[in-house]
C-alpha cells in the first residue's frame with residue numbers, strides 16, 4: 171500500500187510542479203511517482219488524481 175508509507179512533510183523548498191508556487195499537496199501515484207501541487211493546482215487536478223487513484227496528502231498548514 172503505497173499510501174501508508176510515511177513521507178517527509180512538505181517544506182518551503184517544495185514547489186508546485188505546474189507553476190512553481192509553494193507546494194501545499196503531494197500526490198503519490200500508483201506507479202510510485204510523486205507530484206507536488208500548490209493549493210490552486212491541487213484543486214484543479216483533484217478529479218484527475220482521483221481517477222488514477224493517486225494518494226493526495228494535503229499540507230496541514
Ligand SMILES: [Zn+2]
Nearest residue numbers: 186189208211
Ligand atoms: Zn501550482
